[in-house]
Amino acid sequence: MTLAQLLWQENRDLAQQALDHPFMHGIRYGTLPYAVFQHYLAQDAFFLNAYARAYALALVYAPDTQGMRDFYELLSGVFAELTLHERNAKGWDIDLTQVVPDTATLAYTDFLLATATLRDIGEICAAMTPCMRLYAFLGQMLAFQEVTEAHPYRDWIHTYAAPEFEALAVRLETLLDRYASDIPPVHTTYRRAMQLEVAFFSAQAIPSTS
Template identity: 55%
Template sequence: MWALPRDLPTSDCAGLRAPRACATVLGTGCSGAGKRAVSTRTRAGPKQLPGQAPAGAGDGCPVGVACGNVCVSSHCAEQDPMHSAELWHQSLELANACLKHPFVQGIASGRLERSCFQVYVAQDAFFLEAFTRAYALALAKSPDREGLLVFKDLLNGVFEELNLHKAYAASWGLDLAPEPLPATSAYTDFLLSTAALEPVGHITAAMTPCMRLYAYLGQSLVDHVEPSSPYKEWVETYASDDFEAMVCRLEGLLDDYDGDPARIARHYRTAMRLELAFFESAWQAGHV
């Protein structure tokens, strides 16, 4: 089972905590970016929140936190520019900007204001509605059985998470039909346009960053999150092997499917920028 927060809603990564999705991916191997995120983790050293770099840290990455700048492959420099590991490597600064963002740091410390997380949840509901359509279009365009299975599992997960959102909204008195913030609209417009008009390889490039980023955040924070943080289970969910396995399956499709290399790289980086904007938008709106 996915470790669902008892009192907190889920994130904007399209319902990948669903038990049905997880049950199909246990034991799945991972190549590329997924291995890097796991292999560079360490449980040694003092407790220190990610983003709080010690003096002398040349790359600004905190001790004991996987900042993603280590390539698992010995031939990283020669990597196919469309390979998921290389696409991730090219967006490391955006991933680390998300990791160090006060919204994410507040999740780790437990000090994130409830108002910020409420904004995040409400915007997430809008985001998930768009993701159901993007996943459905990707499934329809899948050229092979593996693509059909992966996108089916993702789509099932979205519907399960939407049901969870309804339960959270009822307990919190939240409106799950809010006016989308500009950052939310920009992200959903990008995904839906790509899914409607472009081939499945391009769609996969636009959808993978969300999943890889959240696995990275969870794996980076899990050894640093405060035990008393109300968001602890949120972190543990994205650090889980189950979530990593699903990320690897989608990255496998990204590596297998053809497309225009320039557009694939652009879509991947665009999605990473939009992820950072989503955090910033919730942070700003939650402080109004």
């Protein structure tokens, strides 16, 4: 088992929490109120801008040319994801330049940027990998059911279920295996990122059905 596989297995409890979360349930069945998704989209765009900066710092700290190339291509993948957000935002009249980040969003972005600025390349990979692996997992799990053309979140599900996104997640896991050591700080950093992912979903205000 590789280090990336071990870390993922250690944190499957949090991955399951994310999959079972009411927010993700709403995405799965198309019942999530548009206002909630709009808020999520704006917060996620703010997060992705920080995530892109973390990739840029990882590129700078990469110890070899192949690593620089890999981080550059992963950074390009983030920009492609942001393009999807911008397209959705235009359709729903959301101004992504005026986003006020929630506490949960700031906690995650501050963690990522502090790690990318102050820690070594292995811990940077450990901080960034959970986002990619978790979203690939969620997209693939949600895509097991039939997603019709009329499903309001069809594009979201297909984006993260796509083989292209899985390939990006695998590439980042490969970098984690290459640069990180099986030491406590790496395990702690990975789990903290997973906890912040779940907290990010929990910060989305979902109206009670009771």
